Amino acid sequence: MAEHSRIPVLDLAPELDEVGPALEAAFRRVMASGHFILGPEVDAFEREVAEYLGVRYAIGVNSGTDALVIALRALGIGPGDEVVTSPFTFFATPESVSVVGATPVFVDVDPETFNLRPELVARAITPRTKAILPVHLFGHAADLEALQSLARAKGLRIVEDVAQAFGGSLNGRKLGTFGDAGAFSFFPSKNLGCLGDGGLVATNDAEVADAARMLRAHGSRKKYENEQIGYNSRLDALQAAFLRAKLPHVDAWNAGRREAAIRYRELLAGVPGIVLPSERQGVRHVYHQFTIRVLDGRRDALKAALADAGVDTMVYYPKAAHRLPVYEGFGEFPQADAASGEVLSLPMWPRIPVAVQERVARALREAKARG
Incomplete structure (x- = not known):
């Protein structure tokens, strides 16, 4: 970068230069395969990213927003339910709660980490509360251990918003693996980003994983056998191939x-x-x-x-x-x-x-x- 050139907030060029040959090889591989939606590349990425995170299941979807929506739906969150979350976050966090028909209940944030304060979460719980949706804002972990204890005591689910914290950890454990589900974004500016939109639901719960796979494909496990109203939220094979090239870095x-x-x-x-x-x-x-x-x-x-x-x-x-x-x-x-x-x-x-x-x-x- 020239000494007097304008300094951007983010410069992706060094990252793309570093993995350029691998990205080009991934592109050629997908073009030759003829598989462009889901398929072997997505299957391979899901296995590799699950191993990286240390979870049993990883389900690729087409955006971080859809990852939140599908995670909430897979956990049975819907109309009449409340989800406690942060008011200081990207709009997609509370939006996903509203999209599934539930109500976001905001609590204030820690002035140092900008993340949820567990003691305020505890005060916000009502008989309608079904889940807590912490955000690992700017890459710093929320107080997951306190939130886990609270969730266990109150019978609540946890969905982690890990859009800004891929690879982050708390006490050696990767973020996105503490709750019932973790929702990741692979928007190009993220710490792990594809060359378009992409997202992921991570979970250790087989039923949640099965529901997420079904919801991402129009609510069907088998083509033309639709069981629920779902979404067209399948991860593109090309984006999965790009993510596979970048994940080792x-x-x-x-x-x-x-x-x-x-x-x-x-x-x-x-x-x-x-x-x-x-x-x-x-x-x-x-x-x-x-x-x-x-x-x-x-x-x-x-x-x-x-x-x-x-x-x-x-x-x-x-x-x-x-x-x-x-x-x-x-x-x-x-x-x-x-x-x-x-x-x-x-x-x-x-x-x-x-x-x-x-x-x-x-x-x-x-x-x-x-x-």
Whole structure:
């Protein structure tokens, strides 16, 4: 990257260059096979990713959103049920609850990790509550062990939203394997991304896996024998082949993100008015985003100043879910509101050059010094 070129939030070119020959070989292999929907490539990817995650079953679907919807449906969540989840997340998280006919019940988030606070989840449980839907936001694990204990005590199911945390872990166990199901996204910008849309439901429950496979194929186990109203949510063979080519590299790429996060912490140490991301004990954060908090109402000014300096940043998410028109009136969540006004994600990718990070940090320090 040229010294004075604009710095993007994400640069996929180094990753694609690294696996380019393998991606081209995957493309040729699928073209020669004549199998483009499900088939041997999807079967092979499902086996390989299940082994990587340490689960019995992995079911490829066509997006992370569908993974959430299908996981909830496979667990029997539907009309009249409540699902406790976070208001500070991408819209697909609560949307999936609404799509299956259930009601999302929001609770506020931890100001350090942006994830669900188990003690607040406990207070939100009602006789209609059927599940908890924690989000491993920005790559940091939610407090799964506390949520598991709560779910066991109350007879609830857990669906993990792992869209931003593929390869992350808690106490050595991969995220997406603690709950009754884990929902993954393979959107191109994810830590493991395909070259289009893709998703995955992971589970150790044979009945959940069977239901997910049926739901992804129009509610049928056998063609033309439809048992339920389902979805056309089959993973493309080509995307599965691309994911197979990239999967062996994901641990190294996540390690690169962690190294970049350490470097950012060193470069930004002591900058006033900035709160750096936290990493709780036992968590292996995979830094889908390196998200700082900018205090004193200065986030938007800092974002503008960095843009003027040629550094792109992103705000995930400028409005918490309860501030969106569709969920107005679903409660007040001050920590989620505060996060929405303060978070700023800096450029981050596995092979981000040291010089690029130094330039980002220099631009940020200079902008803060100017006030």
